[in-house]
Amino acid sequence: MKKKLLNILCCPDCRNTLALLAIKEANGEVEEGELQCETCKKIYPVLRFIPRFVPSENYADNFGFQWNQFRKTQLDSHTGKPIARDRFLTRYGDALLDFSGRMVLDVGCGAGRNSEVALSMGANLVAVDYSSAVDACWENLRSFPQLNVVQADIYHLPFKAASFDSVYCFGVLQHTPDVEKAFKALPAQLKAGAKLFVDVYPRLLLNIFWPKYWIRPFTKGIPPDRLFPIVQSMVKFLFPISIALGRIPYIGRKLRYAIPVLNYEGIFPLTMTQLKEWALLDTFDMLSPHHDHPQSETTLRRWFEEEGLKDIKVFRSGFIIGHGTKPESL
Numbered sequence: 001m002k003k004k005l006l007n008i009l010c011c012p013d014c015r016n017t018l019a020l021l022a023i024k025e026a027n028g029e030v031e032e033g034e035l036q037c038e039t040c041k042k043i044y045p046v047l048r049f050i051p052r053f054v055p056s057e058n059y060a061d062n063f064g065f066q067w068n069q070f071r072k073t074q075l076d077s078h079t080g081k082p083i084a085r086d087r088f089l090t091r092y093g094d095a096l097l098d099f100s101g102r103m104v105l106d107v108g109c110g111a112g113r114n115s116e117v118a119l120s121m122g123a124n125l126v127a128v129d130y131s132s133a134v135d136a137c138w139e140n141l142r143s144f145p146q147l148n149v150v151q152a153d154i155y156h157l158p159f160k161a162a163s164f165d166s167v168y169c170f171g172v173l174q175h176t177p178d179v180e181k182a183f184k185a186l187p188a189q190l191k192a193g194a195k196l197f198v199d200v201y202p203r204l205l206l207n208i209f210w211p212k213y214w215i216r217p218f219t220k221g222i223p224p225d226r227l228f229p230i231v232q233s234m235v236k237f238l239f240p241i242s243i244a245l246g247r248i249p250y251i252g253r254k255l256r257y258a259i260p261v262l263n264y265e266g267i268f269p270l271t272m273t274q275l276k277e278w279a280l281l282d283t284f285d286m287l288s289p290h291h292d293h294p295q296s297e298t299t300l301r302r303w304f305e306e307e308g309l310k311d312i313k314v315f316r317s318g319f320i321i322g323h324g325t326k327p328e329s330l
């Protein structure tokens with residue numbers, strides 16, 4: 001943890017100032033220490049360079065398992081392809097991507113594929129996740145001097161109001177227990193004139209035909225270390241079938257939805273080894289989360305409006321993507 005992060009940190013409970021007791025420092029950062037709220041006196045540990053504001057076990061443990069198991073899989077620096085970058089640019093749309101020197105918040109960073117993109121564009125980044133994915137993100141990106149990683153809950157973010165020039169939250173909202181409440185926790189983080197970017201799984205009638213939603217009731221409660229070998233066996237058996245189906249002209253892409261294994265052939269420029277690794281990661285990502293709550297475009301737009309954001313844009317590009325700007329007067 002960089003000491004200057006204290007300028008924007010606050011107690012997630014009573015929102016007052018925190019004092020830092022550094023116990024061990026390395027490379028100019030706090031490796032181990034404690035943050036104590038000067039008002040309510042709660043203590044939050046700093047462990048392995050990361051301030052921790054949540055219990056070490058929580059509903060997102062599956063994500064902690066997944067992102068530590070597949071720490072580098074989806075990072076552009078690992079695949080050598082600008083997949084995360086393109087995904088990020090689609091989500092930012094035509095918004096000005098002038099990140100240099102700006103404070104940017106990545107909510108639900110996972111292993112940091114989006115963080116890597118934002119950092120490489122010069123952002124002063126704060127990457128937050130509820131799970132032990134923060135350890136994977138830190139390990140992956142610690143060579144960027146502008147990186148800060150914090151383990152915290154979207155519902156109780158430990159930052160002073162209006163600390164950020166840009167806030168994004170990709171691949172996260174549908175995996176929280178109350179999606180509306182999670183969304184509505186974000187605008188408070190924006191400075192006046194700053195923009196919020198989110199995405200969410202689309203709520204479609206077709207979802208009822210997707211085997212993913214038939215299997216999830218049985219898999220979502222299985223502890224990650226027990227579910228993982230099951231998913232490994234599934235992928236080993238079903239991935240070749242999905243590849244064969246997917247190659248059928250015209251209807252192949254649609255047919256492979258019948259197989260509950262993720263297959264990105266023809267979507268991302270990955271080698272067969274990478275496709276298999278992504279299939280394993282994303283099939284686990286599909287079956288393990290406790291929460292999976294898709295939303296409609298209308299609902300997402302309404303939330304932006306209820307939060308008083310302006311220049312709202314909500315559109316479909318695989319996911320439903322939304323932008324909005326905090327007015328100067330809010």
Ligand SMILES: C[S@@+](CC[C@H](N)C(=O)[O-])C[C@H]1O[C@@H](n2cnc3c(N)ncnc32)[C@H](O)[C@@H]1O
Binds near residue numbers: 152154155175176285
């Ligand atoms: C599907 S992953 C997406 C990770 C990353 N944004 C990406 O696109 O690669 C969802 C992430 O949301 C995090 N998450 C879930 N609930 C959260 C919460 N209440 N607060 C913060 N992060 C949360 C999970 O731990 C997980 O790492």
Ligand SMILES: [Zn+2]
Binds near residue numbers: 039042
């Ligand atoms: Zn406090």
